[in-house]
Amino acid sequence: MLGQRIRQARLAADLTLEALGNELGVTKAAIQKYERGSSTPDSSKLLALAKTCGIRTEYFFRQSTVELSGIEFRKNVDFGKRRSEAARIRIAEMAEKRVEILDAFPESPIPDFAVPDGIPERIEALEDIEAMAERVRRAWHLGMNPIADLTAELESFGLLVMAIDVEHPGFSGMTATALAADKSYHVIAVSSRWPGDRQRFTLAHELAHIVLAGRLANGVDEEKACDRFAGAFLAPKEAVIKELGAQRKRLEPLELYRLKHEYGLSMMGWLIRAFQCGVIGEDTRLRTMKAFSRRGWRTREPWDALPAETPRQFEQLVYRALAEDHITETKAAGLLDISRMRFYQERFMEPVDAAAHQ
Ligand SMILES: [Zn+2]
Incomplete structure (x- = not known):
C-alpha cells in the first residue's frame, strides 16, 4: 500500500521519477523501488517525500x-x-x-x-x-x-x-x-x-x-x-x-x-x-x-x-x-491539512501575528 500511495502522491504533484529523485537526493531507480514496494523509505525520506509532494505524511498510511x-x-x-x-x-x-x-x-x-x-x-x-x-x-x-x-x-x-x-x-x-x-x-x-x-x-x-x-x-x-x-x-x-x-x-x-x-x-x-x-x-x-x-x-x-x-x-x-x-481535534486538523498549532489559533480565533506563528 505504501508504494502505491507514494506513486499517487508523486503523480498528484505532477513529478517524474527523476524529478522526485533529485529532490530527495536519490536515484530514479530508488524511487521506482519505493513505488514497487521492493524497498521502504526511512522516516526522514518519507518526510521529504511528503514535503516535496505537498502533502502530509499521514497520506501514505491511509487506505483509500x-x-x-x-x-x-x-x-x-x-x-x-x-x-x-x-x-x-x-x-x-x-x-x-x-x-x-x-x-x-x-x-x-x-x-x-x-x-x-x-x-x-x-x-x-x-x-x-x-x-x-x-x-x-x-x-x-x-x-x-x-x-x-x-x-x-x-x-x-x-x-x-x-x-x-x-x-x-x-x-x-x-x-x-x-x-x-x-x-x-x-x-x-x-x-x-x-x-x-x-x-x-x-x-x-x-x-x-x-x-x-x-x-x-x-x-x-x-x-x-x-x-x-x-x-x-x-x-x-x-x-x-x-x-x-x-x-x-x-x-x-x-x-x-x-x-x-x-x-x-x-x-x-x-x-x-x-x-x-x-x-x-x-x-x-x-x-x-x-x-x-x-x-x-x-x-x-x-x-x-x-x-x-x-x-x-x-x-x-x-x-x-x-x-x-x-x-477529535487531531482529526479535524488532519482533515483541514493544517498543523495542530494553526488549528488551535483558528479554532479559538486568535489574532494571527508573527508571535502566534512561533
Ligand atoms: Zn459538457
Whole structure:
C-alpha cells in the first residue's frame, strides 16, 4: 500500500521519477523501488517525500476509501494525460476527505442529491431548456433573482464541489462520481484560479449534464443543451427581459458589465442570453460580437473580473463535527491539512501575528 500511495502522491504533484529523485537526493531507480514496494523509505525520506509532494505524511498510511468513476474532463484538448492523472488523484483525495467528514455524522448533514420532480421528461429542442431551467430554479426555491453563491447552493443540494489549484490553462473542469462504501456522490471540480463567471458557467453546465441525462431527444446536441441550460439557469428569460427590456437594437457594454457582476454570468454570456431570449436579433448579436473581438474582450473581459467562488461546506462541516464531538481535534486538523498549532489559533480565533506563528 505504501508504494502505491507514494506513486499517487508523486503523480498528484505532477513529478517524474527523476524529478522526485533529485529532490530527495536519490536515484530514479530508488524511487521506482519505493513505488514497487521492493524497498521502504526511512522516516526522514518519507518526510521529504511528503514535503516535496505537498502533502502530509499521514497520506501514505491511509487506505483509500473512495473511488472516482465516470471521470470526464471538459474539453480536454491540450491538458494532457499526465496532468489529467495528477488532477484526478488530487480530486480523489479531496473527495475522500469530504466523504470522511460526512460519514462522521450519525445522520448525513447534507441531502442526497436528487434531480427535482416534475421537470420535463423529454427535451425536443434547445428552446425547451428555458422552461426546464426555470422549473429547476423553482423546485430549489431560487426564484428568478441572481444566485449569489452558486457553489454554496450546489453544495447544499448534495453535490460535491471542489476548486483545485491548477496552473495549466488546458484544465477546464472535471466531473466524476465518487463511490464510497454505501453511497455515491456527484463531484464537480473547477479551477480555483478561474474568474467567478467561468467557474459558475462550468458548474451550471455540469449540473445540466446531470439534470438532462436521459431526457434529450435524438438530434439535440448535449453540449449545446448544457450550455443553454447554464445560461438560462444563471440568467432566466424573465430576468433577461426585466433587465434589458423585450426588444433592443443595441446593448451598451457597461450594461453588460453591471449585469455580469449582478448575476455572475459573463458579458459574452449576457449577449448570448439577450439573443436567445429574443431581445436582440442576429445582426445585433453579430455586430456586438465583432466589437468584442476587436477589443480583445472575448479573451479577457474589461475591468474587474468576477471574484472566484470558494467551496466552504467542507470546512464548516469539520467545525460542526468537532463541536458535536463526532471527531477529535487531531482529526479535524488532519482533515483541514493544517498543523495542530494553526488549528488551535483558528479554532479559538486568535489574532494571527508573527508571535502566534512561533
Ligand atoms: Zn459538457
